[in-house]
C-alpha cells in the first residue's frame with residue numbers, strides 16, 4: 352500500500368483521508384491553514400443535486416443522494432458529532448422576463464434521473480415562504496433537497512480520519528514539489544520536505560496554481576462565491592430561496608474568456624438560507640479573477656444586503672456579523688478533475704467540484720478504491736487525461 356500525502360483539508364481532502372486511512376493506508380493530510388479553511392467553510396450548506404451535469408456526474412449524484420442518509424448516520428455514529436443534516440426545499444424564483452417553462456426545461460435531465468423538480472405559482476411560494484417578498488415573480492422552481500452544517504460535516508470527516516490513524520498537519524503551505532524526472536519525491540514546505548509515495552491535490556480552486564509548480568497546467572479556472580451571515584434571527588425562511596438565472600454555463604466560460612476582468616458579471620444574484628442557529632446566510636456567485644485569496648469586494652456586501660432586504664424585508668434591521676469570498680473551481684466541460692495526472696505518475700488530482708457536499712461521501716469512497724486497486728471505474732469520465740495535457744516544459 353502506498354503512503355499517501357493529501358494536500359488540502361477541505362471536505363474532499365478530509366473525507367478522502369478518512370476513507371484511505373480506514374483502508375489501512377498511511378495518510379498525511381496537509382493544509383496551509385486549518386481544517387475547513389477554504390471553500391468548504393464558506394458555502395451555503397446546501398446538499399444540492401439541482402446543479403448536477405448530465406451524464407456520469409448526474410448518475411453519481413443520484414447514487415450519492417440515495418446513499419447519503421446512511422452515510423451521514425454512519426459518520427455521526429463513528430464521530431459522535433451531529434452534522435445538522437435535514438431535508439429542505441429550494442425555491443428558484445423566476446423573475447418576470449424569464450420563461451418559467453424554459454427554466455424548468457433546463458432541469459429535464461434531473462427529472463429523468465428521478466429527482467422531483469416542479470414549477471409552482473406565486474400563491475404556492477407564498478404558502479411555503481410567507482416572509483419572502485415576491486415582487487416581480489410569478490413562479491418558482493421547487494425542489495426537495497437538503498442542507499447540512501458544512502463546518503461540522505468537514506470536521507467530522509477530519510475526526511474520522513484522525514481516528515483511523517491519519518496525520519493532519521495544519522498551517523503548512525506546500526510551495527512546490529521535489530522532482531526526480533517525472534516522479535514527485537517530496538513536497539516543499541516551510542517546515543521541511545514531506546515525503547510519500549502518492550501525492551493527492553485536494554486543493555479546490557488552488558489546484559491549478561499548485562500543479563504548475565509540478566510543471567503541469569491543469570485546465571481549471573474559478574469563479575468567486577461571496578456570502579455574508581446575519582446575527583441569529585427568529586425563524587424566517589424554511590428552505591433556500593434564490594433567484595433563477597438563465598446563463599449558468601455561458602457565465603463560467605465568459606469569466607474564463609475575460610481572463611479576470613469579469614467584475615460586472617453575476618451568475619446568482621441572490622440566494623438565502625437560514626441556518627439551524629437562526630443566522631441567515633446570504634450568497635451570490637459572481638466575478639472571476641486571477642487571485643484565489645481575496646475577501647468580499649467593496650460593493651458586494653452592499654449588493655448582498657440589498658438582495659436580502661429586497662426579498663426578505665423583515666430582516667431589514669438585522670446586523671451582518673461576517674462576510675467572505677472564496678473561489679469555486681470549474682473545468683471547461685464543468686465536470687470534476689479526478690484521477691492521475693498523465694505525465695506525473697504519482698500525482699493524483701481530486702478537484703474541480705462546484706457542489707461538493709452531496710457527492711463527497713461517495714466520491715471519496717470511489718477515489719480511495721481507485722487509489723487502492725489502480726482502477727478509476729466510473730471516475731474515468733473525470734480523468735485529467737480527457738484533456739490534452741499542457742506541460743510547462745513545452746513537451
Ligand SMILES: Cc1cc2nc3c(=O)[nH]c(=O)nc-3n(C[C@H](O)[C@H](O)[C@H](O)COP(=O)(O)OP(=O)(O)OC[C@H]3O[C@@H](n4cnc5c(N)ncnc54)[C@H](O)[C@@H]3O)c2cc1C
Nearest residue numbers: 359361362363383389390391394395397525555576707708
Ligand atoms: C459562497 C459559496 C457558496 C457555496 N455553496 C455551496 C453549497 O451550498 N453546496 C455545495 O455543495 N457547495 C457549495 N459551494 C462549493 C463548495 O464549497 C466547494 O465545492 C467545496 O468546498 C470544495 O471543497 P474542496 O475540498 O475541493 O476545496 P476547499 O474546501 O477549497 O479546500 C482546499 C484546501 O486546500 C488548501 N490549500 C490550497 N493550496 C494549498 C497549499 N499550497 N498548501 C497547503 N494547502 C493548500 C486550502 O487552504 C483549503 O483548505 C459554495 C462555495 C462558495 C464559495
